[in-house]
Every structure is written in structure tokens, then in C-alpha cells.
Amino acid sequence: MGTLDPSGTVALNKASVQKSDDAAGFYALGDKLVDDKAPTGPIKDRWTNRKFENRLVNPANRRKLSVIIVGTGLAGASAGATLGEAGYHVKTFFYQDSPRRAHSIAAQGGINAAKNYMEDGDSTFRLFYDTVKGGDYRSRESNVYRLAEVSANIIDQCVAQGVPFARDYGGLLDNRSFGGVQVSRTFYARGQTGQQLLIGAYQALERQVAAGTVEAYSRHEMLELIVADGRARGIVARDMVTGEIETHLADVVVLASGGYGNVFFLSTNAMGCNVTATWRAHRKGAYMANPCYTQIHPTCIPVSGDHQSKLTLMSESLRNDGRIWVPKDRADRDKDPRQIPEEDRDYYLERIYPAFGNLVPRDIASRAAKYQCDDGKGVGPGGLGVYLDFADAIARLGRDAVEAKYGNLFDMYQRITGENPYEVPMRIYPAVHYVMGGLWVDYDLQSNVPGLFVTGEANFSDHGANRLGASALMQGLADGYFVLPNTIREYLADGPFDKLDEAHPAVAEARANVEDRLGRLLAIGGERSADSYHKELGHIMWEYCGMERTKEGLTLAIEKIRALKQDFWSNLRVLGTADSLNQSLEKAGRVADFMELGELMCIDALNRRESCGGHFRAESQTEDGEALRHDDEFAYVAAWEFGGGADGEPMGTPVLHKEDLIYTAIEMKQRSYK
Amino acid sequence: MKLTLKIWRQPDSAAKGAMHTYQLNDVSPDMSFLEMLDVLNEDLNAKGEEPIAFDSDCREGICGMCGLMINGQAHGPEVTTTCQLHMRSFKDGDVITIEPWRADAFPVLKDLCVDRGAFDRIIQQGGFISANTGSAPEANNLPVNKADADRAFNVATCIGCGACVAACPNGSASLFMAAKITHLGLLPQGQPERETRVVNMVAQHDHEGFGGCTNIGECAAACPKEIPLDVISQLNKDLRTAIKRGH
Numbered sequence: 052m053g054t055l056d057p058s059g060t061v062a063l064n065k066a067s068v069q070k071s072d073d074a075a076g077f078y079a080l081g082d083k084l085v086d087d088k089a090p091t092g093p094i095k096d097r098w099t100n101r102k103f104e105n106r107l108v109n110p111a112n113r114r115k116l117s118v119i120i121v122g123t124g125l126a127g128a129s130a131g132a133t134l135g136e137a138g139y140h141v142k143t144f145f146y147q148d149s150p151r152r153a154h155s156i157a158a159q160g161g162i163n164a165a166k167n168y169m170e171d172g173d174s175t176f177r178l179f180y181d182t183v184k185g186g187d188y189r190s191r192e193s194n195v196y197r198l199a200e201v202s203a204n205i206i207d208q209c210v211a212q213g214v215p216f217a218r219d220y221g222g223l224l225d226n227r228s229f230g231g232v233q234v235s236r237t238f239y240a241r242g243q244t245g246q247q248l249l250i251g252a253y254q255a256l257e258r259q260v261a262a263g264t265v266e267a268y269s270r271h272e273m274l275e276l277i278v279a280d281g282r283a284r285g286i287v288a289r290d291m292v293t294g295e296i297e298t299h300l301a302d303v304v305v306l307a308s309g310g311y312g313n314v315f316f317l318s319t320n321a322m323g324c325n326v327t328a329t330w331r332a333h334r335k336g337a338y339m340a341n342p343c344y345t346q347i348h349p350t351c352i353p354v355s356g357d358h359q360s361k362l363t364l365m366s367e368s369l370r371n372d373g374r375i376w377v378p379k380d381r382a383d384r385d386k387d388p389r390q391i392p393e394e395d396r397d398y399y400l401e402r403i404y405p406a407f408g409n410l411v412p413r414d415i416a417s418r419a420a421k422y423q424c425d426d427g428k429g430v431g432p433g434g435l436g437v438y439l440d441f442a443d444a445i446a447r448l449g450r451d452a453v454e455a456k457y458g459n460l461f462d463m464y465q466r467i468t469g470e471n472p473y474e475v476p477m478r479i480y481p482a483v484h485y486v487m488g489g490l491w492v493d494y495d496l497q498s499n500v501p502g503l504f505v506t507g508e509a510n511f512s513d514h515g516a517n518r519l520g521a522s523a524l525m526q527g528l529a530d531g532y533f534v535l536p537n538t539i540r541e542y543l544a545d546g547p548f549d550k551l552d553e554a555h556p557a558v559a560e561a562r563a564n565v566e567d568r569l570g571r572l573l574a575i576g577g578e579r580s581a582d583s584y585h586k587e588l589g590h591i592m593w594e595y596c597g598m599e600r601t602k603e604g605l606t607l608a609i610e611k612i613r614a615l616k617q618d619f620w621s622n623l624r625v626l627g628t629a630d631s632l633n634q635s636l637e638k639a640g641r642v643a644d645f646m647e648l649g650e651l652m653c654i655d656a657l658n659r660r661e662s663c664g665g666h667f668r669a670e671s672q673t674e675d676g677e678a679l680r681h682d683d684e685f686a687y688v689a690a691w692e693f694g695g696g697a698d699g700e701p702m703g704t705p706v707l708h709k710e711d712l713i714y715t716a717i718e719m720k721q722r723s724y725k
Numbered sequence: 726m727k728l729t730l731k732i733w734r735q736p737d738s739a740a741k742g743a744m745h746t747y748q749l750n751d752v753s754p755d756m757s758f759l760e761m762l763d764v765l766n767e768d769l770n771a772k773g774e775e776p777i778a779f780d781s782d783c784r785e786g787i788c789g790m791c792g793l794m795i796n797g798q799a800h801g802p803e804v805t806t807t808c809q810l811h812m813r814s815f816k817d818g819d820v821i822t823i824e825p826w827r828a829d830a831f832p833v834l835k836d837l838c839v840d841r842g843a844f845d846r847i848i849q850q851g852g853f854i855s856a857n858t859g860s861a862p863e864a865n866n867l868p869v870n871k872a873d874a875d876r877a878f879n880v881a882t883c884i885g886c887g888a889c890v891a892a893c894p895n896g897s898a899s900l901f902m903a904a905k906i907t908h909l910g911l912l913p914q915g916q917p918e919r920e921t922r923v924v925n926m927v928a929q930h931d932h933e934g935f936g937g938c939t940n941i942g943e944c945a946a947a948c949p950k951e952i953p954l955d956v957i958s959q960l961n962k963d964l965r966t967a968i969k970r971g972h
Contacts, residue, residue: 133858148780149845151885152788168865204861211861213854213912215878222868240878246787247881254853261849269842292834321782355755360763361784463786466805469755469813532858580770582763626775631737632835634778635770 059093063718066711067686073602074658077609081706084338084690088494088538089193094716095175098197101494102537106544113138116543117301119286121273121328123150125245125524126507127307128252129531135259137536139543142299143256144271144288146323146637151253154309154321155527158245159366160229161237162524164202169226173234175199180717181232182522186487186515187664187680188719189341191688191712193494194512201533202525206238208532212251216240229520237521242366242459248524252531271297272637273328274565276304276335276503279557282548283332283503287565291637294630296565298553302546303502303539306332307531310486310508312345314645314652315597316589318483319351319364325641326648329490329509337498338690338708340491340511342648343656346518346665347598348484349416352467353436362482363467365460367520370409370416372444372453373477375400377428377437384430388438388476399423414517414598414665414678417481421598424480436478445473481598485523487514487665488655491690491710495538496530499690504539506530511688516664568698569629572639577622581639584619588612588642588649596653601669605657609650613701616646620699647702651691654705661685682719686712726752726817730765732777733824738832738840744822754813758801759784759791761812762823779837784808786949789884792891793837794824799888799947806886806949826891830898830934841887843933844901850929851922852905854914867913877911880904882950889944889952895936900944902926903960904952910963920967927964 090097090104108116117140120131128150131143145153165178178199183190206224210216216238217225226235240247259265268288275287277300285300311326312318333339350369351362376396378384383391400419401408411419420437423429430436445453450473454461461472468478489511496504496512507527514522551558595601595608619642627633662671662678663685671679688710694703728749735742749768752761759781766776782790786809795801801810815821823837831839869877881904889900906923909915915922931937938957945954 129858136857147782147788147790148841149789149885151845152782152790154783154788157783157785157787166864204859207861207864208856208858210864210867211854211856211914213877213909213914215874215881215908215912217878218869218871218874220871222870222874223865240881243787243882246884247878250881254848255856255858257845257848258853258855260845267845269845319785321788322784323782356753358753358756358760358764360757360760363785463809466803466809467757467811469811536858578771580767582767624770626770626773632778632838635776 059091059097059715062713062715064682064686064714066713067682067684069684071660071684073660074654077654077657077704079704079706081692081708084688084708084710086191086493086710088497090494094192094196097193098200105538105541108540108543110138114140115547116140117142118303118305118539119144119299119301120305120307121286122153122307122309122509123253123256124153124155124307124309124507125249125252125527126509126531127305128153128249128256129528130305130307130506130535131265132252132255132259133532133536134539135256135262135264138264141259141265142268142301143265144268144273144286146270146272146291148269150256150267151250153249154324155249155524156246157321158524159242159364160368161227161239161244161521162205162248162528163229163236163519163521164206164238164525165199165236166203166206168224169235171234173236177234178202178236182513182519183515183717184720184722185517185519187517187722188515188682188686188714189663189712190513190515192714192716196716197534198513198526198529201529204533205525205528209248209251212255214240214247214251232519245524248528252528273308274331274640275561276332277558277561278335278500279551279555282501284548284551285558287561289565292632294628294633296562298558298562300551300558302548303504303542305504305506305535306490306509307506308509310489311645311648312483312486314588314649315483315592316586317354317359317362317593319348319362322361325644327641327644329505330644330648332490332498332500332503334693335500336693337500337503338491338692339488339651340688340690341488341655342652342691343596343659344487344516344665345483346413346485346487347417347481349413349420349481350439350479351482352464353431353478353480355432355468363463364482364484365464365479367413369439369457369460372456373409373439373441374398374443375409375437375439377423377430381427384428384434388430414667418598418667420481431478436480438476439479440476441472442476485518487511487516487518491688495541496535497538497542502542504535506535516666568640569636571699572623572636572643573625573629575621575623575625577624579622579624581623581625581635581642584615584623585638585642585645587615588646591615592649592652596649596656599667599669600656602657605653608653612646612650612653619643619646643698650702651705655689655691658689658707659685680721686719688712726754726812726815728752728815729820731820731822732837734777734836735833737835742833752812754811756812757784757808758795758810758812759808777837778835781808787884789886792826792886792888794827794891796822799826799891800949804949804951806884826887828890828896828935830896831887831890841885843935844885844887844898846933847898847902847926847929848905850925851918852926854909855918856914869912873911877908880952880956881908883952884950886949888947888949890935892943892947893936894941894943895939897938897944898930898935899938899957899960900948900952900954902930903956906963907956907959910959919963920970920972923960923963924967924972
């Protein structure tokens with residue numbers, strides 16, 4: 052346990068000084084960035100103090116203040132419901148047909164909270180400590196402490212809404228343990244926790260729709276941010292059914308639009324998950340922080356062929372009983388695995404990491420699988436898979452016990468692959484699952500653009516370089532139910548702001564930009580579909596900016612992405628019209644933004660010549676091949692300012708602003724799982 | 726395998742639609758049904774023909790966004806969502822008919838996409854527990870007996886896809902509505918609003934143009950989450966009680 056400095060003022064580490072400069076020529080160095088909302092004092096008092104310092108908005112004034120929220124996942128729906136209940140006028144926008152479809156719904160495992168119901172030594176400080184350590188000391192300590200502090204309230208709130216969490220026979224809430232920690236603090240609803248939490252938030256949101264405080268815009272996609280007179284004041288959105296371009300103005304804009312894992316084409320994200328909302332904001336001045344931090348989950352169902360459209364995650368709880376192996380001999384790759392005798396199998400995780408075995412953290416398990424496949428020992432289509440074998444567990448516990456524990460996962464696997472995992476070992480392969488990077492925000496969750504707030508996976512703030520299991524749901528709901536409603540009032544206390552109208556140059560410019568861009572995409576009239584470009588971009592990102600990154604690879608990737616982007620804007624084919632439901636047009640706009648993001652991710656990864664959390668640079672490893680962090684050089688948040696360049700043109704040089712990560716409550720340590 | 730696809734195409738909600746026939750010659754049994762349509766759309770785009778619009782999002786069977794009538798069955802021949810249906814459920818040479826959900830309350834927007842906004846409006850009329858953020862008591866102050874909690878969870882797994890409506894000859898959304906009424910009615914937190922909830926949700930359901938339930942059971946048979954038919958009995962019971970008590 053780290054040393055707690057009671058005054059909260061003595062820094063336990065020094066600011067880093069970067070010596071390496073791998074990305075030289077690809078970026079310009081800007082001013083240091085300081086979070087001027089960051090509270091000081093003892094860590095346990097910071098949030099309490101901040102809530103008190105932030106001004107209040109009188110209930111009578113709230114209905115004069117309008118809030119736009121983009122996205123209705125956990126972070127967006129919870130914020131919409133809470134701000135609506137408080138009496139603000141809220142408009143929510145989402146690309147799906149109902150708020151209930153947002154991709155938070157697919158989260159399986161659970162949600163962490165420091166309730167200490169198990170009396171196993173959990174506490175707010177321990178949840179905070181585990182999260183900072185799990186994030187490999189690349190997150191902001193004040194934010195993470197606050198997350199841990201409000202975690203218990205989330206559970207109370209959800210239970211009051213009727214979320215059917217698992218319970219024990221006494222009728223009280225049950226908990227389980229989850230990757231990388233030694234306490235049981237995860238609340239769950241079988242393998243569908245995200246679904247149940249989102250339905251809870253969705254119902255609360257719909258209640259506000261009925262009450263008239265929230266207006267819901269379904270099948271609407273934000274295509275531009277409106278920044279007028281230095282403040283974010285609205286969005287330009289497209290009605291995806293009629294194609295109409297609409298301007299929506301407000302006093303404040305909240306982006307809760309999720310993560311950008313689909314930049315890799317194949318990921319566990321939903322088909323529609325995209326970066327457009329945050330990328331358009333980035334183009335309008337919002338800094339993008341740590342874009343290269345990507346989480347790759349080790350237990351996904353492998354690709355079955357070129358037709359693959361997305362990947363499906365299986366809970367990593369499978370690693371509790373399954374044993375991971377590959378054939379020792381490459382010649383055995385195509386053999387029926389049941390015919391490969393014990394002595395010809397390499398249980399490589401158990402061999403290399405005897406202490407943790409199959410339960411090493413996500414990044415290590417993922418990378419190890421990649422090495423085996425790169426070495427030609429991978430199994431299944433394309434040699435991109437390793438076995439996850441339950442034969443021992445079935446022999447030890449019996450088939451019924453295995454079925455009781457993992458039955459639903461086994462059924463899902465069988466439905467997708469057509470193979471029976473009770474008889475044939477499962478095949479698994481890592482897949483992109485979550486991004487820790489996102490728009491830069493201060494302690495109040497406000498970006499550097501005044502009036503633009505960012506919550507949930509769309510911001511960068513809480514998970515550092517790696518997110519712990521069951522923490523994404525916690526962050527989404529913490530931001531939406533408890534943090535944002537308490538920080539946004541400090542900004543709104545100065546409102547309502549001057550009325551804007553459609554004639555304001557900033558509004559007209561944003562609108563014209565959207566119309567122009569859609570027109571250009573339709574007019575290219577080339578040969579290739581947006582999907583084919585997306586796939587090609589995904590291959591580049593996965594190959595060079597995936598589990599293991601090198602200077603050479605990243606440099607090459609930047610070159611390839613730039614060439615691909617040029618080809619896209621000259622050879623794309625989008626059929627149909629702008630004034631109708633046109634899924635190809637929607638896709639084309641998203642892919643164009645993914646390409647620009649991909650380039651920035653590679654530049655960020657190139658600059659960060661260290662291995663930390665989900666980011667592994669081959670040049671920075673220990674003699675044993677383990678990740679090697681460089682706190683002396685890189686204990687900072689990399690916040691990137693857009694370098695300019697019109698849509699379809701090459702991007703200008705991005706500007707790097709560094710925010711030092713200074714710890715006062717926890718000492719930085721290197722992790723080891725051997 | 727080779728397949729013949731007969732697909733409903735309709736430019737927009739006002740236009741008249743028609744079935745169109747397409748051929749696919751190289752379908753892998755490992756493709757999901759929607760990946761098969763992705764492949765068809767790539768073909769169409771290459772030929773200069775506008776791709777077919779259909780909804781999907783998570784493609785993991787949980788978001789409820791996808792939903793097609795496949796050979797007359799909601800979500801096709803397996804008990805799962807359209808996105809989790811794989812082509813190994815079909816044979817070489819099959820002719821597959823693909824239509825959107827058919828119900829008055831779900832107007833077609835384009836091709837295979839429909840508007841299910843009516844479901845949200847039913848939820849708005851009481852499919853929630855009123856608990857403003859911050860007002861919640863400590864979670865373990867309110868024990869819930871495990872059998873009720875487990876059943877509440879089982880019926881709360883409804884994904885709002887609309888297969889029940891599409892499968893019902895009456896176009897009724899009773900199963901969808903009853904799943905929510907049962908979920909919230911099983912929990913102590915759900916009691917204060919139990920009677921107004923059922924009355925208001927049923928009124929909205931009828932107002933939206935969904936038909937009545939006549940106990941046919943197609944809904945439960947088509948439900949990818951296997952919500953049981955008896956939730957509708959619970960709905961009727963709650964409605965009777967509420968009306969008797971003057972709601």
C-alpha cells in the first residue's frame with residue numbers, strides 16, 4: 052500500500068523529462084497543460100470540497116438552461132436522466148432507434164463498488180489504489196479517487212431503480228471477484244450486467260421524456276460541433292431517416308459517445324460505434340488525450356474468415372478453469388486437438404508465468420497468444436487462435452459443474468463456431484475491446500473547449516493505460532449520475548448564454564461544412580465501398596498499432612494510412628442520396644474520421660517509447676520480455692491539439708501538450724506477475 | 726453454398742415495396758446471417774445498385790437492434806437473434822425470404838428497417854421505478870428473496886427487439902409489456918407504482934395500434950430471450966387488481 056500524505060501537497064514523484072523523440076518530425080511540442088480545476092488538499096476531501104466550491108443553479112433558473120447530450124449509453128443516459136430530474140432542459144441524440152441499444156448493453160461481467168459487503172478488506176482507498184495500479188500509473192489520482200468514492204452510491208441508485216443484481220439466499224446482494232484484484236467487489240446480473248444497468252438508466256431517461264424535461268432524438272447522428280464566441284454551443288446533426296441536416300443549440304454540450312475501438316475494423320464494439328462525435332470536436336479544438344491506449348481482451352472468439360464483421364468477447368472468467376495451450380510442433384496445427392497427447396502440448400502461460408498461470412492480466416495473456424501465433428503455432432482458420440481447454444476442469448469438477456458456471460458462454464461459443472466446447476477445446480484470440488484514450492477533460496469533465504463536457508469511454512480520464520475489469524460500467528455511471536451533474540452547474544451558473552441563431556457565422560459555417568462534406572462523399576463516384584477502406588485501415592492498425600508496436604512499424608503505418616486516406620477521397624463509391632436513409636453514407640463519414648484518428652493514434656504510440664498497460668513498445672522491455680515503463684520520461688498525459696487541414700486534405704502537424712501526472716497518495720511501482 | 730434470396734425492398738415509408746430476388750454463390754456456413762447480407766451489399770455496391778438497408782448494432786444478441794422475418798419466422802429458424810443466426814442453419818440451394826417486422830405499430834422506414842419507437846413510448850408510461858438520482862437508500866436495506874430476484878432478472882432480459890410483435894397474428898406487444906410489468910412487480914421497489922404502471926402502459930400499448938392478446942403463444946416461441954408466456958397472465962392479474970381498486 053502506498054503512503055498516504057495527509058496534507059495531499061507533497062508530491063511523491065517528480066515531473067518526467069522526455070529524452071527519446073521517436074516521433075520527431077510528426078508533431079510539434081506545445082505548452083504544458085495544467086488541470087486548473089484539479090483540487091488540492093487531502094485526497095479524501097477533494098471531491099467534497101469541489102462539490103462545495105462549485106456554484107449552485109437555482110431550481111427556477113434550471114429550466115432556462117439547455118443541455119445537449121450525445122450518446123445514451125451508461126454515461127449519457129444516466130446524465131440525461133439526472134439533469135432532467137434536476138429540471139434542466141435536456142436534448143439527447145443517439146444513432147440507434149432507441150436509447151436502450153447503446154453498446155454499454157453488451158458489457159457482461161459486472162460493476163465494481165467499494166461496498167465491502169464481503170468484509171474482505173475493501174475500502175474506497177483500496178479500489179482507488181487497485182485502479183491506479185491497474186492503469187499502470189498513467190491516470191490522474193484525484194479523478195480515480197473520486198470514482199472509487201462515488202462507486203457505492205451507484206449500487207444504491209441502481210437497486211432503487213429495480214436493477215436485478217444477483218443476490219444470495221438471505222436476499223442480500225452478492226459479489227464476485229474479478230481480474231487483477233484480491234477482493235470481491237464486483238456486483239453482477241449473471242453475464243448481462245451492462246444490459247441491466249443500461250435498462251435502469253434508460254428507464255430513468257424515458258421517465259424524464261414523459262415528464263417533458265428530456266427530448267430524445269433517435270436515429271440522429273452528430274456530425275459537427277458548434278463553437279461560437281469561444282464556447283461549445285450546439286451541434287449539427289443529421290436525421291438518419293430523412294437525411295435532414297438540423298442545427299441544435301444549447302448552453303452546454305456533453306459528449307457521451309463512447310469509444311473508438313472500431314478504428315481496428317474488427318473489435319468487440321457494436322457495428323455503429325464510431326469516433327465522429329469526438330473527432331469532430333477534436334477538429335474544433337478539443338484535445339485528444341492518449342489516443343494510443345487501447346485495451347485488447349484475450350478471450351474472444353477467433354475470426355472465421357474474410358466476411359467477419361465483428362468479434363465476440365467471452366468473459367475472462369473462463370480463464371479460471373480453462374487451460375490455454377498450443378501444439379509444440381507446428382505440424383500439429385491442423386490436427387484434431389484431442390489427438391495431440393499431453394507431452395506435445397505447450398501450456399505456455401503456465402510455463403512462462405508459473406505464479407499466475409492462465410490468470411495473468413489481459414495485456415500479458417493477449418501478447419503471449421500473439422507470440423505463439425506469430426511463431427506459427429496458432430490453430431484454426433488462418434492460424435489465428437490458441438486453445439482454451441476445459442477437459443481437465445470437466446474431469447475434476449464434472450460436466451454439470453462446468454455447465455453451471457459457464458453454460459451460457461459455452462452455448463454462445465457453440466452458436467457462433469458450430470463446435471461443442473464440452474468435447475473440443477475452445478479456440479480464442481485477442482480482440483480490441485475498449486479504449487482508455489479519449490478527449491482530454493479536467494477534473495470537472497470539461498474539455499479545453501469551454502462548455503464541452505465529455506463523459507464515459509469518450510473521455511480519457513480514469514483508467515490510465517489499462518482498465519480493470521468491471522470498471523467501465525462504474526465510470527460511465529459515476530460520470531453520469533454523480534460527477535457531471537455536480538460539475539456542470541459551475542459552468543451553467545454563468546448561463547443562460549446569449550441567444551444564438553442560425554445566422555451566427557459559427558452556426559452557418561458548421562452547417563455548411565456538414566452539407567459540403569456529405570456532398571463530397573457522394574460525389575467521388577469511385578470504385579470502392581467505405582467498408583473495404585475500413586477493413587484495410589483495420590488491418591494496418593491491428594498489424595502496427597495493436598498488441599505490440601515498434602518505431603519502424605508505426606512509421607510505416609502512418610505512411611500507409613495517409614496513402615489510404617488519399618485513395619479514399621478519390622476512389623470511394625457511395626450510392627443513394629443524402630436526403631434519405633443511407634447507411635453507406637453514414638459509414639463513409641465514420642470511416643473518414645477513423646482514418647484521421649488512426650494516424651494520430653500511430654503518432655501518439657510512436658512518441659510514447661515505453662511499454663505501459665495496454666501499450667507495448669517492443670523497444671521498451673525487460674530482459675525477460677516484460678513491459679518496461681519509463682516514469683522518468685513518460686509519466687504524463689499526452690493531449691493532442693488538431694494540426695489543421697480541411698476534410699479530405701492531409702492533416703497538419705498535431706501539437707503535443709503534456710500534463711504531468713503527479714502522485715501524492717500513491718507511489719509508482721513496476722508491476723510483476725511472474 | 727449457393728443461395729437465392731427474396732428480399733423486401735421499399736425506398737421509404739410512403740413508397741410501395743416489393744420483393745426482389747438476388748443470388749449469392751459463395752456463402753460460407755460460418756458466416757452469420759447478417760454477414761451474408763454484408764457480402765450481398767458489397768456485391769450490390771460493386772454493381773452500382775444501392776445496398777439493402779437493415780438494422781444491426783452489437784451483433785452479439787443483446788442490443789435488440791436487428792430483427793428480420795426469415796422464411797416467415799421472426800429471427801429465423803433458431804431460438805436466437807438474427808445476428809446470432811449462422812448460415813450453417815441453411816443448405817446449399819435454399820431459397821430464403823427476408824422481410825422486415827410486419828406490424829401496424831412498426832412502420833417500415835426503408836427496406837428492412839422499421840420504427841419501433843412505440844416501445845419507448847410504452848416504457849415512458851410507467852416502465853420504470855421513480856427514484857431520482859441521489860435519493861436511493863443503502864442497497865442492502867431492502868432484501869429481496871432470491872427466487873423473486875432471479876425471476877425478475879429472467880424476465881428483465883427482454884431486449885426489446887420486437888420479435889414478439891412480429892410473430893403475433895394480432896400484432897400484440899403484450900409479451901414485451903408484460904415482461905417489464907413482471908420484472909418491476911416482483912421487486913419491493915416496484916410496489917408503489919405497480920397499479921398505475923400497468924394501467925398506463927396498457928393504455929399506451931392500445932393507443933399505439935398493437936393488437937390484443939388471444940393466448941396464441943407465438944410471441945414466446947419467437948422470443949430470442951425465451952421470456953415465458955405466463956408473464957402475460959401476471960399482466961392481466963395486475964390489470965384486474967388495479968381496475969378493481971379504482972385505477
